[in-house]
Structures are given as structure tokens and as C-alpha cells.
Amino acid sequence: xxxxxxxxxxxxxxxxxxxxxxxxxxxxxxxxxxxxxxxxxxxxxxxxxxxxxxxxxxxxxxxxxxxxxxxxxxxxxxxxxxxxxxxxxxxxxxxxxxxxxxxxxxxxxxxxxxxxxxxxxxxxxxxxxxxxxxxxxxxxxxxxxxxxxxxxxxxxxxxxxxxxxxxxxxxxxxxxxxxxxxxxxxxxxxxxxxxxxxxxxxxxxxxxxxxxxxxxxxxxxxxxxxxxxxxxxxxxxxxxxxxxxxxxxxxxxxxxxxx
Amino acid sequence: xxxxxxxxxxxxxxxxxxxxxxxxxxxxxxxxxxxxxxxxxxxxxxxxxxxxxxxxxxxxxxxxxxxxxxxxxxxxxxxxxxxxxxxxxxxxxxxxxxxxxxxxxxxxxxxxxxxxxxxxxxxxxxxxxxxxxxxxxxxxxxxxxxxxxxxxxxxxxxxxxxxxxxxxxxxxxxxxxxxxxxxxxxxxxxxxxxxxxxxxxxxxxxxxxxxxxxxxxxxxxxxxxxxxxxxxxxxxxxxxxxxxxxxxxxxxxxxxxxxxxxxxxxxxxxxxxxxxxxxxxxxxxxxxxxxxxxxxxxxxxxxxxxxxxx
Numbered sequence: 001x002x003x004x005x006x007x008x009x010x011x012x013x014x015x016x017x018x019x020x021x022x023x024x025x026x027x028x029x030x031x032x033x034x035x036x037x038x039x040x041x042x043x044x045x046x047x048x049x050x051x052x053x054x055x056x057x058x059x060x061x062x063x064x065x066x067x068x069x070x071x072x073x074x075x076x077x078x079x080x081x082x083x084x085x086x087x088x089x090x091x092x093x094x095x096x097x098x099x100x101x102x103x104x105x106x107x108x109x110x111x112x113x114x115x116x117x118x119x120x121x122x123x124x125x126x127x128x129x130x131x132x133x134x135x136x137x138x139x140x141x142x143x144x145x146x147x148x149x150x151x152x153x154x155x156x157x158x159x160x161x162x163x164x165x166x167x168x169x170x171x172x173x174x175x176x177x178x179x180x181x182x183x184x185x186x187x188x189x190x191x192x193x194x195x196x197x198x199x200x201x202x203x204x205x206x207x208x209x210x211x212x213x214x215x216x217x218x219x220x221x222x223x224x225x226x227x228x229x230x231x232x233x234x235x236x237x238x239x240x241x242x243x244x245x246x247x248x249x250x251x252x253x254x255x256x257x258x259x
Numbered sequence: 260x261x262x263x264x265x266x267x268x269x270x271x272x273x274x275x276x277x278x279x280x281x282x283x284x285x286x287x288x289x290x291x292x293x294x295x296x297x298x299x300x301x302x303x304x305x306x307x308x309x310x311x312x313x314x315x316x317x318x319x320x321x322x323x324x325x326x327x328x329x330x331x332x333x334x335x336x337x338x339x340x341x342x343x344x345x346x347x348x349x350x351x352x353x354x355x356x357x358x359x360x361x362x363x364x365x366x367x368x369x370x371x372x373x374x375x376x377x378x379x380x381x382x383x384x385x386x387x388x389x390x391x392x393x394x395x396x397x398x399x400x401x402x403x404x405x406x407x408x409x410x411x412x413x414x415x416x417x418x419x420x421x422x423x424x425x426x427x428x429x430x431x432x433x434x435x436x437x438x439x440x441x442x443x444x445x446x447x448x449x450x451x452x453x454x455x456x457x458x459x460x461x462x463x464x465x466x467x468x469x470x471x472x473x474x475x476x477x478x479x480x481x482x483x484x485x486x487x488x489x490x491x492x493x494x495x496x497x498x499x500x501x502x503x504x505x506x507x508x509x510x511x512x513x514x515x516x517x518x519x520x521x522x523x524x525x526x527x528x529x530x531x532x533x534x535x536x537x538x539x540x541x542x543x544x545x546x547x548x549x550x551x552x553x554x555x556x557x558x559x560x561x562x563x564x565x566x567x568x569x
Contacts, residue, residue, distance in 0.1 A: 053457060058359070085459030095454040099472035108468060109458035159454070166458065 002200045003069040003169040004029040005050060010064035011229075012042070012049050014057060019045045021229035023064075025219060027170075032192060032201045034211035034238065037221035037253070042230025043204050046221070047172050050202065051087035052080040068169065085109075087170040088163035093179045094155035096147030096162070103143040105158055106130060109166040125165055132198075133161035134191050153184020160191065164199070171195065173203040177210065189214050208254055212242050220250045300543040306533070307540030314533045317504060325541050327504040329548060331421075331516030335496060336489035338425025338510065343432040343489075344482055350433070351440035356466060367441065374434035382498030385427035390418025390499065397422060397511040408508040415513040417501075422510040424499045428492055432485035439484060443477030444470055479560045483553055490520070490549050497521035519545040 005027040012020040020042035027033045035043040048054035049062055052073060066073040073083050088109075096105045106126045110117060117125070126143065130136040135157040139150070147158050156176060163171060173192075177185040192201060192214045205211050211218050218241040220233045234247045245251045307314075308321050318324040350370060354363045397420060401412040451469035460468055471478075502517030502525070517525070523538045530538060 051457070053453065056453065056456065081459050081461050083459075084457055089453075089457035091450065091453060091457070093450060095448075095450040097451065097454065097468060097472065099475075108455075112458060112460050112464055112468075162454075162458065 002029040002198060004200065005170065005202075006065070006067040007050075008065045008067075010046070010049065010062060010066060012045055012054065012062050013060065015059035018229040020049070020221075021231045023232045025232065025235045027200060027202055028217065029069075029200045030196055030198070031216040032196050032203060032214050033217045033219065034215035035202070035204045035219045035221060036206070036208060036211050037230070037233075038223070039206075040230070041221040041223050043219075043221040044174055045230070047174055047202060047204050048089075050170070050172055051089055052083050053089060055080055085112075085166060086168055087172060088166065088168035089172045089174065090156070090159050090163055090176045092175045094152055094159050096150075096155050096158050098146070098148050100147060101144045102130075102139050102147050102150070102158060105147040106161050106165050108162055129161040129165040130158075132164055132195065133157045134187065134194075135161055151184070153180050153187055156180060156184065156188060157191065160188075160195075164195070168199070170200045170202065173201065175204050175206060178206060185210070208242075212238060218242075220245075220247070220253060222249060222253070297546065300539060300546055304536060304540035304543040307536035307538070310533050310537055314531075314537055321537065321540065324504070324537065325519070325544050327506050327516040328519045328522050328541055329544060330506045331500075331502075332490055332518040332520070332545065332548065334421060334508075334516070335424050335428055335518050336486055338421060339428030339432050339489040340482065340486060342426060342429035343436060343485060346429070347433045347436035347481070347485070348440055348478070350437045351444055352466060352470075354437075354441050355444040356462065356470070367438075370434050370437050372434075373430065374438070378431065378492060378495045379498070381427050381431055382495035385423055385495055385499045386419060389426060390415075390420070390423045392418070393420070393423055393426070394418045400511060409510045411509045412512060414511050417513060419499050419501055419513065419515075420511050421500070421515045424496050424515070425510070427495050427499055428489045431492060431495065432489050435488060436481045436485035439481035440474070440478055443474040443481065446477075447473045476560050479556050483556050486552060487549060490518075490545065490552070492518075493520040493524040497524045519548075 007023055007025050007027070010020065010023040011018060023046060035047065037043045045054055050066060050073075054060045062074055068086070072078070096102075097108060100108065103126055106129050107117070107122055110122070110125055127136060127140075130139065135154060138154060139145075139158075142149075147155065150158060156179075160171075160176075177188050180188065189210065192203065195201060196216075203211075203214065215238045217235065218238045219235040220241070221230050222233045223230050234241065234245055234250045236246065240246075241250065242254060245254065310321075312319050315321065315324040350366070354367050354370075358366065394415070397410075397414045397418070400410040401414040404410045405412055447470045451473060452465055455465040455468040496518050500515045500517055500521065501513070502522065503514040505514055505516055507514070507516070519541045523542060527535065527538055
């Protein structure tokens with residue numbers, strides 16, 4: 001189910017503006033890959049380009065290749081909707097559907113992907129997904145209550161449950177803990193550790209310690225100068241990144257001496 | 260530093276006070292105006308509720324006089340909404356979610372322009388052009404669908420039918436309903452739409468999953484304002500329909516009930532004081548109908564939302 005992603009010479013544009021330039025990397029399957037870098041360096045844009053979510057902004061386009069286990073995401077015949085069904089996403093702020101119960105939130109993706117699900121099957125999906133998201137014991141008695149009634153951290157885990165309910169090949173996380181308190185953050189980080197047994201996980205974070213704690217590989221993005229496109233400075237195993245990086249600017253950023 | 264005595268209020272800035280006063284005043288004036296209208300209708304219309312039998316010709320008492328009018332009002336409004344609401348929501352969705360900005364802006368502008376056309380113009384157009392244009396359609400409806408009570412016929416020869424009136428009203432309802440729906444749709448939090456899209460929802464599924472649930476209560480407002488316009492519209496209906504005080508589901512014949520508002524407009528000038536009181540009393544009934552419909556719609560929305568917010 002989990003798949004690796006090969007990116008070669010990827011440029012991302014918004015209209016005429018080049019946001020990200022010349023990215024090459026291989027994201028390993030069943031591993032956690034973290035992207036770090038200053039605000040505006042294009043790491044979120046790059047993450048969104050991996051499931052074509054950046055296309056919600058009119059004028060967005062890419063040059064270069066993104067291959068998920070040998071299949072290009074940007075071939076002319078590829079439907080972005082189909083891409084997103086394979087590559088799930090969790091956002092910065094928890095976004096359960098406000099009018100839906102916990103149960104319906106988890107099933108939202110499945111109900112799109114297939115017309116009719118039997119009750120027993122639906123129950124099984126909900127329980128499995130919520131268990132995988134470490135949320136089952138907290139909500140199993142109130143599955144029909146609205147998802148918005150949960151705490152922020154629980155909502156975020158609900159969103160993760162919703163994303164994995166459709167069994168995607170890859171899970172993208174765009175600063176999933178930035179709106180959460182430290183305890184909820186640690187719950188999500190534990191969850192990421194468990195999920196990598198089954199999924200390829202890519203996470204964008206502003207929190208260097210988080211990148212060091214959860215990821216196997218780390219990519220550091222930076223801007224050459226204001227107004228210039230962001231680019232990938234260094235991509236290495238997380239251990240090496242945080243102890244002995246190849247690039248001086250990586251070390252400067254990680255140790256807080258930015259520039 | 261000691262806490263000062265409770266009698267000393269924290270200072271309030273003059274600008275703040277002025278603005279708060281102005282806003283409160285505006286809100287108060289609206290309430291007073293509404294109350295004033297009600298009091299006027301009540302006092303002036305009261306004698307009309309039980310006047311002499313002759314006044315109500317061809318009916319014999321107030322209930323039988325106002326009944327067909329209420330029915331005509333509601334029927335015309337319902338026909339208008341059935342046509343206008345799906346249309347308005349479609350246009351609003353197109354503007355907010357489908358059309359590229361270059362096309363969306365001019366379309367929104369043209370729709371807004373429709374709202375500025377005086378209703379007399381719609382009335383003229385409806386009575387003359389649209390009525391003629393619907394004749395083949397109502398003939399077809401009569402030939403093929405006359406088992407449905409709406410199309411029981413006999414088909415009108417002038418085209419001045421309830422259907423025509425409904426279409427004219429619909430065209431008048433569309434701009435306001437579209438404008439509000441569009442605003443509500445455009446305000447859907449990006450977060451919710453992205454949640455749907457990241458699950459692999461198509462554009463329509465995104466709208467169903469994220470936009471409609473969020474927009475529900477705003478849509479009711481949009482429809483209610485449209486309904487208000489349809490219920491109260493005077494000239495366009497008066498100019499399209501030649502009224503007969505009957506109650507019928509038939510939308511395509513020459514005999515149609517008038518609406519309360521159009522009935523007032525066509526009769527008020529020549530009416531005797533007694534007759535005028537009756538007309539004002541019908542206005543009071545229209546006031547009550549509008550109020551009741553609004554209240555019911557709010558109730559429905561409140562009930563359906565209570566289930567999800569808690």
C-alpha cells in the first residue's frame with residue numbers, strides 16, 4: 001500500500017511567479033520525510049504539489065516530474081481527483097466537516113470513493129481508522145456526536161483517521177501540530193511513528209525538534225533571497241542533518257544562526 | 260494604587276459613544292417603522308374585517324374575499340420560487356466556484372443589474388412579450404400533461420396566466436437570491452473545501468460536502484428575501500394577470516386569482532372608503548402571511564442546525 005515518490009527537476013509556478021525551483025529527491029516508502037525551512041521558502045507549496053492540491057490556486061502549474069512508484073502524477077491524462085484519492089492530506093488547522101458526526105467524518109472519503117457501503121463494513125472502517133488514529137477509545141461512545149465538539153488535538157486525529165480511512169498510498173501533513181498544545185502534539189507524533197509502518201508520510205514542520213523526533217529523512221528548503229524561488233538546500237537522513245549536515249546554511253538554520 | 264470607587268466609570272471615547280448611539284438609533288428606527296406599518300394596517304384595516312356584505316362583492320364576507328387572494332399570492336410566489344431558486348443557486352455557484360474570475364465578475368454585474376429594472380417594465384414585458392411566447396409551451400403542456408392539475412387547462416389564449424406571472428416574479432427574485440447565495444458560497448472556509456478536495460472529492464462533491472452545509476442558513480435568508488419580493492410584488496402581477504376570485508391549481512388558463520398586492524394596486528384608486536378599508540385589511544393579512552412564512556423558515560433552519568452544532 002505504501003509507495004515511494006521520485007521527484008526530478010520540479011519547478012512550481014503560480015502564474016509567472018516561480019515559487020519553487022529544481023527540486024530532486026526520493027521519498028522512501030514506509031518512512032517519515034520532514035521538510036523544514038523558513039516561512040515562504042516553498043516547502044508547503046512543494047508538499048501540495050505532491051497531491052496536486054496547489055492547483056486550487058488559479059494559475060498554478062509545475063514543470064518536471066513527480067513519480068509515485070513509477071507513475072507520473074502530471075501526465076496530461078491524469079485526473080487530480082484520482083491523485084488525491086491515492087495521496088491523502090492533513091492540514092495545519094484541524095478541519096473536520098462541521099455538520100457531520102465523528103462517524104460520518106471518518107467515512108466522508110469512503111462515501112466519495114464508492115457509492116454504497118454496507119453498515120457492517122462502514123462500522124469496521126470507522127473502528128479501524130479511529131483505532132489507527134489513536135482516537136477510538138476516546139470517542140467510541142459518542143460516534144454520532146459532531147466532530148467539531150472534540151478538542152483541537154482530537155479533531156486533528158479525527159482528520160488523520162478520515163485521511164487514512166480511504167487507505168491512501170501516501171499521507172501528506174502540512175504542519176499538523178502547529179495549532180495544537182504540546183500534549184496533543186506529542187500524541188500526534190506518537191501516531192506518526194505508528195503510521196509509518198503502513199504509510200509513506202511526508203510532513204512539513206516549523207518545529208526543528210519535531211522534525212528530529214519523527215522523521216527518517218529531512219529536507220531543508222530555503223530562499224536565495226527575497227522574491228527568489230525557494231529551493232531544496234539539502235536532503236539527507238535526519239540523523240546526519242542534525243549532527244553533521246553537508247551544507248553550512250543547513251547547520252546555521254538548525255542551530256538557530258539563520259542566514 | 261488603590262481600586263477607585265465603583266461609581267467612577269471607565270472613560271468612553273466620544274467617537275465610540277457616537278457610533279454606538281447611531282447604530283442603536285438605526286436599529287430602533289427600523290423596529291419603529293415596522294411597528295408603525297403594523298399599527299397603520301391594523302387601525303385602518305379593522306373596519307374592513309367586518310364591513311357590509313355589499314362591500315365584498317362578489318364575495319360575501321372578509322374571509323371569502325381574502326381567501327382567493329391569499330391563495331393567489333402564495334401560488335404565484337411558490338411558482339416563482341420553484342423556478343427561481345434552483346436557477347439562482349446554480350448561477351451563484353457558477354460565479355463563486357466554477358467560472359474563471361474574468362467571466363464571473365461581468366456575470367455577477369449583469370445579474371445585479373436585473374434587480375435595478377423597475378417592476379413596471381417586467382410587467383409590460385411579461386404581459387405582452389412573455390405571455391405570447393409561452394403560448395406554444397402551455398398548449399404543449401395541456402396536450403401532453405393535462406392529467407396534472409397544474410396543466411388542466413383550457414389553455415389561455417392571451418398567455419396571461421399564473422405561469423407567466425410566476426416566471427416574471429422568478430426573474431425578479433433571481434437577482435437578490437443569487438447575490439446573497441453568491442456571497443454565502445464565497446465565504447465557505449477554504450479549510451473545509453480543501454478537506455473535501457484532499458479526500459479526492461470532485462468539484463461538485465466538494466460543493467456538496469463543504470459548501471452547502473456551511474451555506475445552509477445563509478441560503479434560507481437568500482430564499483426568504485426572494486420570497487418577500489415575490490409575495491409583495493404588485494405591478495408586474497397586476498399587469499400580467501386578469502384576475503378572477505377563484506381558487507385553482509391550474510397554472511395555464513385565463514382565469515387566475517389575483518395576489519393581495521396586485522389586487523390592492525388595481526383597485527385602490529377607485530375604491531370607496533369602505534372598500535379601501537377592506538383592501539388595507541388584506542394588506543394586514545399579507546403582512547401576517549409574510550411574517551409567518553419567515554418565522555417558519557427560521558424555525559426549520561434552527562431545528563436542523565441544532566442537531567449538528569451541539
